[in-house]
Amino acid sequence: MTANIFKPDPYRIADIVHETELEYTFKVEAGVKVDHGQFFQISLPEIGEAPISVSGIGRDWLEFTIRKVGKVTHRLFSLRRGDRLFMRGPYGNSFPLDEFRGKDLVVIAGGTGVSPVRSLLKHYFDHLDEIRSLHFIAGFKDRGSILFADDLKDFAARFHAIYTLDKEAIPGFQSGLVTEHIRKIPFAGFADYNVVIVGPPVMMRYAALECLKNGVSKERIWMSFERNMSCAVGKCGHCKINETYVCLEGPVFNYTKAEQLLD
Amino acid sequence: MNHDIDIKKLQVNCFRQSKVPGEFMLQMRAPGGVVQAKYLAVVQHIADTWGNGQLHLGMRQTFSIPGIKYENIEAVNEYLRGYIEEVEVASCDVNMDVNEGGYPTIGARNVMACIGNSHCIKANIDTLSLARKMEKLVFPSHYHIKMSIAGCPNDCAKATFNDFGIVGIAKMEYDYDRCIACERCVETCASHATRVLSLENGKIVKDVCCCVGCAECATVCPTGAWTRRPTKFYRVLIGGRSGKQYPRAGKIFLNWVTEEVLLAVIGNWQAFSAEVLNHQPRYLHGGHLIDMAGYEKFKEWILKGVKLNPEAEVAERLYWTETEYRSNIHVKPVCGVD
Amino acid sequence: MAYRLSLSRMDELLEKMRESYTIYAPMRFEKRGRYSDTDLVRYDKIRSVRDIVYDEKSHFSPKEVIHPITQALFHFTEFEYRESEVDERPVLVFVRPCDIHGIQRLDTMFLENGDAADPYYKRLRDKVKFVLMECGKGWDTCFCVSMGTNRTEDYSLAVRFAGEELLLEVKDPSFRPLFASEKTADFRPEFVSANRLTVRLPEIKSRDVLEKVHALPLWESYDTRCLSCGACTAACVSCSCFTTSDVAYSENGRSGDRRRVWASCLHKDFTVMAGGHGFRKTPGERMRFRTLHKVYDFRARFGGADMCVGCGRCTDRCPQLISFAATLNRLSGEVDRLNAEAAAATGVSV
Known part of the structure; x- marks a missing residue:
């Protein structure tokens, strides 16, 4: 068998x-x-x-x-x-670390979307020499939903970090949605760069649109999708979008592909 | 015109007295509410020739033809012969002599029925063929009884408001392996029936106590996991009625009886009525006879010689007081107006 | 080789075949249909050729033999997941030409999609041989000719029922010894060459047109018509989706089955994730997903044929009388219009 x-x-x-x-x-x-x-x-x-x-x-x-x-x-x-x-x-696939090598990297994460990028951030925390710079925007709903508080402190020391809560500001955290802080990223100053966006579907869509508005080309944007799955090996059908299976071709998609995934 | 008419005799002959002296309305039976459409020509001929050209769709699914003059009743009765022969004898196998005299009795009223499973997606039984079997059992008879047959517990036939109300129900079977836990049956039972289904451990469980046997679950199941047992089952309600004096909804007398049991029970009806009325038929409907006998006696007589099927349930007692009242006496003036 | 056999002789041979094969065919379950006094025709194990309903289209497809509605995957305890057992006996299934194509679509999904074959599908599929049943004229909801699934050579035996006799083509040499002493006949199965229904398939020529297809008001018309019951996907021979869940046997919940149960993209919880967020919230959106999967996505992914094989069972089983053939023809009309608009916009004639 x-x-x-x-x-x-x-x-x-x-x-x-x-x-x-x-x-x-x-x-x-x-x-x-x-x-x-x-x-x-x-x-x-x-x-x-x-x-x-x-x-x-x-x-x-x-x-x-x-x-x-x-x-x-x-x-x-x-x-x-x-x-x-x-x-x-x-x-599933993973973030394209080879593509990121030697370039500036922007990571935008919302809520539980911080989990899938945490290991990536920890990797660059230890190997910052692999990339030119790392800008990290993390947003949470409120102070009770902040994840990885200790890690965030560490990251802030080594990365350009912006932390934000939806409706309040506390020490270390500004107020507002992540999309409101994207314009603070000095995209124009980067020679070559990539943007990683992970979070709830609505947050990812608006964050991507905000990036485009700030002159980021689609090819530079990467997203990680979350879908209902029963098998994770391309059989059960739950995660299919058009002809794409998120479990097989994803969960990480370049925006040029992600924008074509019509749900 | 003749002002000396025995209206009681005409009533028994299925002609109803009009407010216009000397005029009558004929009530033609249509057991189960179905006849071949060709008989509309018969109805039209009577209405146009002897009536006032109108047809009333009778409240008990009769063809009711008003405006028939007394002097024409003989001609109408003679003309009816063919209709009675075909509808009563040929279709229902009723045991009667058909002659020029028209309908012999009014006692057992037209057996009503909804369209049933010959058409309706909700129905659980063939109401028409059952109505025809009932007709054979109760007609002709001088004992008054009103019966209606509903194809499912939705009771469009208003079985609830008849002396004997019969409701087609189904015993459901569940194929565990065919179930995909979509919960369509759970939702439908909750919105259409008695909320007896729920999802447990990825499959459906049922609170059998309160299943009304409507089979909505089978109707909506996408995989055929729910099916009806091929045997037909019936619920029998008794004592329901409208009326000026003591209107009330019927109550369940028998549940989950087979057709064999049902027919045996109805077959006892005339003997029961004779027993209660001492063999002197009176203008009293079945529900009143049940009241006169009392439920215990009724149950004893109506179930005489009946072998109940194993699934059958019989009401232990029936209490009417909470639903029976002299019409309107609970409604009182509230503004001090007398 | 082909043979002419009386039904009683065939039953004697069937009895011998049943020693080594489990034999499935469409069977009649009297009065077990959706509505009172209607029958259910679905697959089950047969004992006699007289059990086979050959002159009617089965309500459910033969896929349930290979992709069971409920299938145990593992028996679990606190310490291990032990793979479920399976009957090792090979299987013979009486099927229609469209069904054979449909099962080929299932093969694509279960055996080819992803990096590895689905072991549960494969362990059943490897044992299956087909007995092709002739369709005669077919039925009024069939559109196999439009889908190119009316013919097949992928069968072991083929049968034509003719009253008290049947004609049987024996293609698979392993069955020949069984029929060695039977009366031969000149028989090859005939295939339906025209259906009463003709379906035009949508030709979505660009990404731009696909996006416009997604936005068609056509789909919204199903918001009020479709109940999202999934009767269509349950009847479909090529629908393959399933959900996995665990069921406990014991009071403490520490042992039980992990099992696979059919799922449907028409059900509103199909895309819902832990936490409650889901996609395709309206019946129309789900109808669009199913339709495009059947006649666009599958081909876009795997090339070759469409997933839909035109058996028409979805139409037969829809309690709301939605015809999938009509849906496809409506869609194709809209796509023609969108293609023409796209061509006009770029100045290229169609």
Whole structure:
């Protein structure tokens, strides 16, 4: 019989960090080669499977930051350190680090969209020499939904960072939507650059339009899509948009392709 | 004109007295509310020749032809012979002598029915063929009874307001493996019926206590996971009526009975009526006879010799007081006007 | 080789075949139809050739033999996911030419899309052989000729029913010994060469036209007509979508099945993610998605044929009497107009 591509493997949970009341980061012991932007199908007996993007990559561990929504993720929250997590992956493509090399990079993330770019940011935190500069705009709804607070502090020290909350300003955070801060990025001063946008669908659309308004060409913009998936291997049909399967060709799309994905 | 007419006799003959002295309205039976459309020519001939040219679609699905003069009734009755032979004897196998005298009794009223499953997507039974079987059991008879047959618990036929109301219901079967958990049945049961379905562990569970057997779940199921059991089942309501004095909705007497049981019960109707009225037919409808006998006696007599099917349920008791009142006595003036 | 066999003789041979094969065919389930006193014709295991409903189109397709409506993938405990078992016996299925094409579409999805074959599909598909049933004149909702799916050579046996007899072509040499002593006949299956319905397929010539197709008011007309019940996708031979979920057996929920159940792009929760956000919120948008998948997206991705094979079962089963053939013809009319407008705008004649 053909190797079973749906069979999940058990991994030990090494740590659980409460990022917010609703979001926990699960650190699992896994020596798997994963690229920034990829995802796993995480499963729990009794409930089912859900696609979760990798938020941290270590030599022998992976991190998944999960919001307590839906049945699958809710169940996850009762697990403890030392418990087993069944999962399969990694799936999907990743951010084009070769394309980013030697150029300026702008990362715009909203809400839980910070998770899929966190490992990318951590990579450049350690290897800033790979790129010319990194501008990072992160937006959250309110102070209660800020993710990775410690990481954000670290990033602010090394990157050009703008952090913002939708409707309030607190120390370290300005007020307003991420789109309102995009014009502060000195696009005209970059010789060559890329823009990564990750967040809820509406946020990604308006952030991209704002970038275009600021003179960014479509080819420079990269997005990561989130879709309902049951299989992650191109069979179940849930993530299909036109002739594209997000699990196979995505989740990362250049904007020239992303704008053609008509839902 | 003749001012000496026995209107009681004419009533039994299915001619109803008009406010115009000497004029009558003929009520032609149409069991199950269906006849071949060609009989409209018969109806038209009677209305144009002896009536006033009008046809009233009778409240109990009769063809009602007003304006017939007393002196023409004999001619009308003679003309009716062919219609009665075909509609009553040929279609319903009614055991009767058809002669020039027209309809022999008014007692058992026209058996009403909705269109049923010959047409309707909601219906669970063939109401017409059942109506014809009923007609054979109750007609002709001097005992008064009103019956109506509804194809499904939607009860467009108003079975609820008849002495005997019959409702076609279905026992549902669920194929676990064919179910795709789309919840169409859950939504439809909630919006159209009694909310007995819910999704549990990725499949449907049912609270069987309160299923009314409407089969909406089968009608909407995209995969054929819900199907009706091929055996037809019936609900029988009794004692419903309109009327000036004590109008009330009928109550469930039998649930989940088979056609065999149903026909045996209706077959006992005339004997029950005779028992209650001491073999002296009176102008009293079935519901009143049930009241006179009391539910316990009614149940005993009407189920005499009836072998109930295993699924059948029978009402233990029936209480009417909460729904029965002298019409209007609960409505009082509120503005001090007498 | 072909043979002429009485139904009773065929039943004797079928009995022998049943020793090594599980045999599926469309069967009549009396009074089990959607409406009272209507029958349901769907696939199940047959015991006699007399069980086979050959003179009527089955309401559901043979795909459920290969892609079961509900299928256990794993049995799980706290410690492992163990793959579900499958009957190793090979399978014979009585199918129509369009069904064989439809199953080829399923093959494309399950075996070719992505990096690896779907093991659950493959383990059933590898065991299946087809018995082709002649269609005669076909039925009034068929449009196989328009879809190019009216003919096929991909079968092991082919059959024509003729009263108390049948004609059988035996193409697969492994079946020949069984029929060695039977009366031969001159028989090759005939295929439908014209349907009562003709469907024109939309020719979407540019990305710009595709975007305009997405915005057509045509789709909104289905907002009030379509119930989003998914009867069409359940009846469709080439619809392949499914959802995976876990079901617990035990009170503590620690053991159970992970299973796959058919899903439908017509259902409003098809795209909904954890957290509640979804796409294609209206029936019209979902109808558009299904339609374009059937006659545009699939071909755009894989090349070759369209996903729709014109069996017309979606039309047969739609409780709202939406004809897929009519939908496609309406769409094609609109696309003609959009193509002409695009050509006029660029000054190129069509």
